[in-house]
Amino acid sequence: MKIYETKDYQEMSRQAANILSAQVILKPDCVLGLATGSTPIGTYDQLVDWYNKGDVDFSQVRTVNLDEYRGLTRDNDQSYYYFMHKHLFDRVNIKLENTNVPDGTQEDAEKECARYEALIESMGGVDIQLLGLGHNGHIGFNEPAADFAVTTHCVDLTESTIEANKRFFESADDVPRQAYTMGIGTIMKAKKILLVVNGEGKADIVAKAFFGPVTPEVPASILQLHRDVTIVADKAALSKIP
Numbered sequence: 385m386k387i388y389e390t391k392d393y394q395e396m397s398r399q400a401a402n403i404l405s406a407q408v409i410l411k412p413d414c415v416l417g418l419a420t421g422s423t424p425i426g427t428y429d430q431l432v433d434w435y436n437k438g439d440v441d442f443s444q445v446r447t448v449n450l451d452e453y454r455g456l457t458r459d460n461d462q463s464y465y466y467f468m469h470k471h472l473f474d475r476v477n478i479k480l481e482n483t484n485v486p487d488g489t490q491e492d493a494e495k496e497c498a499r500y501e502a503l504i505e506s507m508g509g510v511d512i513q514l515l516g517l518g519h520n521g522h523i524g525f526n527e528p529a530a531d532f533a534v535t536t537h538c539v540d541l542t543e544s545t546i547e548a549n550k551r552f553f554e555s556a557d558d559v560p561r562q563a564y565t566m567g568i569g570t571i572m573k574a575k576k577i578l579l580v581v582n583g584e585g586k587a588d589i590v591a592k593a594f595f596g597p598v599t600p601e602v603p604a605s606i607l608q609l610h611r612d613v614t615i616v617a618d619k620a621a622l623s624k625i626p
């Protein structure tokens with residue numbers, strides 16, 4: 385596990401974008417595993433900036449997103465489909481047919497999860513998976529649990545995640561209660577993992593997840609067992625590591 389310390393959010397974003405664009409340059413038709421949330425927004429902004437300068441070309445890139453709220457339509461501004469279009473897909477020359485987000489409107493959870501898992505497989509797997517880190521150690525929507533969920537599945541969101549995400553909705557009541565997410569096994573199959581994390585509020589969970597025991601109670605701790613993980617974190621997020 386490589387850990388890069390950056391002075392602030394901006395430097396974290398630039399560093400993460402550098403790693404992703406290096407992947408695109410080395411393998412123009414690579415499969416990028418993407419994440420939503422507030423942490424990667426600066427990374428996407430930086431990639432868009434380099435795209436506008438002619439430094440990165442997304443014309444052959446393929447993407448798969450980690451997760452999506454169950455029940456939100458694509459045009460709902462809180463759906464992860466909407467987020468990805470707003471922050472990346474509509475701003476670069478990626479082909480929309482090469483982008484994939486779980487379909488939150490698909491009512492048959494089992495069918496949608498099986499479709500998504502098979503899709504990733506058919507694309508040859510993920511070359512590099514971008515991840516954020518939840519305050520409770522979740523990655524994707526893999527919440528603390530008794531076991532690691534292996535494949536793409538439907539989850540009930542925990543109260544702490546609903547609480548953390550309510551800032552994006554009118555009230556906590558509007559936050560969907562379920563989501564489709566890649567499983568821990570799906571994430572662990574990615575050839576490379578790039579996790580971005582910033583701010584003092586994540587310092588405790590960074591220390592726990594990457595320097596504590598590997599346990600499904602802290603889902604991100606499993607990344608200690610992946611052979612190619614890069615963490616790009618600002619100073620504040622690393623302030624409690626031993």
Ligand code: F6R
Nearest residue numbers: 419420421422423516517518524
């Ligand atoms: C997003 C995702 C989540 C977030 C995590 C951190 O696709 O899967 O696991 O990465 O909740 O969110 P932020 O970056 O908003 O703190």
